[in-house]
Amino acid sequence: MSHTEIEITAELVRDLLRDQHPDLADHLLRFGARGWDSQMWRLGDDLAVRLPWATQSADALLRKEHAWLPALAPHLPLPVPVPQHLGEPSERFPRPWIVTTWVPGEPADRAPATRAEEAADALAAFLTALHRPAPEGAPVGRGRGGPLADHAEGFAEQLASATGLGLIPDPDAVHAVWEDAVAAPEWAGPALWLHGDLHPANVLTADGTFCGVIDFGDLCAGDPACDLAAPWILLPDGAADRFHRAYQPTADAATLRRARGWAVLRALGGILIGDAGVHGRPGGKPTWGPPAHASLRRLIATAR
Numbered sequence: 210m211s212h213t214e215i216e217i218t219a220e221l222v223r224d225l226l227r228d229q230h231p232d233l234a235d236h237l238l239r240f241g242a243r244g245w246d247s248q249m250w251r252l253g254d255d256l257a258v259r260l261p262w263a264t265q266s267a268d269a270l271l272r273k274e275h276a277w278l279p280a281l282a283p284h285l286p287l288p289v290p291v292p293q294h295l296g297e298p299s300e301r302f303p304r305p306w307i308v309t310t311w312v313p314g315e316p317a318d319r320a321p322a323t324r325a326e327e328a329a330d331a332l333a334a335f336l337t338a339l340h341r342p343a344p345e346g347a348p349v350g351r352g353r354g355g356p357l358a359d360h361a362e363g364f365a366e367q368l369a370s371a372t373g374l375g376l377i378p379d380p381d382a383v384h385a386v387w388e389d390a391v392a393a394p395e396w397a398g399p400a401l402w403l404h405g406d407l408h409p410a411n412v413l414t415a416d417g418t419f420c421g422v423i424d425f426g427d428l429c430a431g432d433p434a435c436d437l438a439a440p441w442i443l444l445p446d447g448a449a450d451r452f453h454r455a456y457q458p459t460a461d462a463a464t465l466r467r468a469r470g471w472a473v474l475r476a477l478g479g480i481l482i483g484d485a486g487v488h489g490r491p492g493g494k495p496t497w498g499p500p501a502h503a504s505l506r507r508l509i510a511t512a513r
Contacts, residue, residue, distance in 0.1 A: 270426035314413025343430035354431020390470025
């Protein structure tokens with residue numbers, strides 16, 4: 210049975226719980242969200258069930274979270290979904306799945322951070338805590354945390370697509386930010402733990418600041434510049450400088466240059482996904498466009 214042949218329903222999720230975790234089977238079950246790789250169903254007030262559905266790689270991502278996140282979570286200052294149980298493949302559902310803690314909050318693409326100082330401090334504290342040397346055997350990212358130059362082709366394609374759609378007012382300025390980032394010296398320090406996918410839909414807000422971080426499927430070890438794109442993507446105007454003062458140890462100039470390149474990549478992807486959502490194209494998410502446009506505007510303004 211391929212992933213495209215599996216219809217995930219509340220009945221299926223409850224059957225899986227009855228088979229492998231019957232103590233949870235009678236909890237209230239509600240559909241939560243559908244991501245790129247997995248579906249999430251809220252279980253009671255405090256738990257969630259995540260099941261792979263859209264990609265074959267989702268199985269490995271869920272197993273990775275189950276293996277590594279419980280040890281990392283206690284050291285992080287923001288709530289994250291901590292795996293509690295691993296569901297093994299069965300005849301009913303031939304793929305692994307996990308039960309995690311539920312993290313309350315609203316995704317930042319729908320409810321952006323508005324309290325700039327509090328949000329900058331919260332994000333800096335989270336990444337300061339996460340960015341520790343990873344142990345031998347830590348997972349390698351899916352194109353995250355490695356050399357920025359490896360993404361040159363993807364950058365060129367995204368910029369051309371977004372420009373062709375009339376979404377980029379000044380493509381030369383975007384290209385200049387990218388070229389400066391690629392020219393920066395590569396990371397020479399130890400491979401650090403990275404979230405790897407800090408876009409607005411994976412960071413939660415409440416009362417104008419950040420209250421949680423979700424979806425650690427791209428957890429990996431590598432160059433912290435990948436995650437240090439986050440202040441350009443997630444924070445309100447003028448808050449990036451406060452983030453950089455609070456983040457420890459202070460990032461060197463080369464790392465900040467690379468981070469701007471990662472932010473450009475993230476912004477272009479968000480702009481294209483947002484435009485697809487506005488026009489009803491597959492995979493589109495209209496809420497991704499505004500924060501991505503704001504990020505690109507900030508990056509260009511700072512470069513100038």
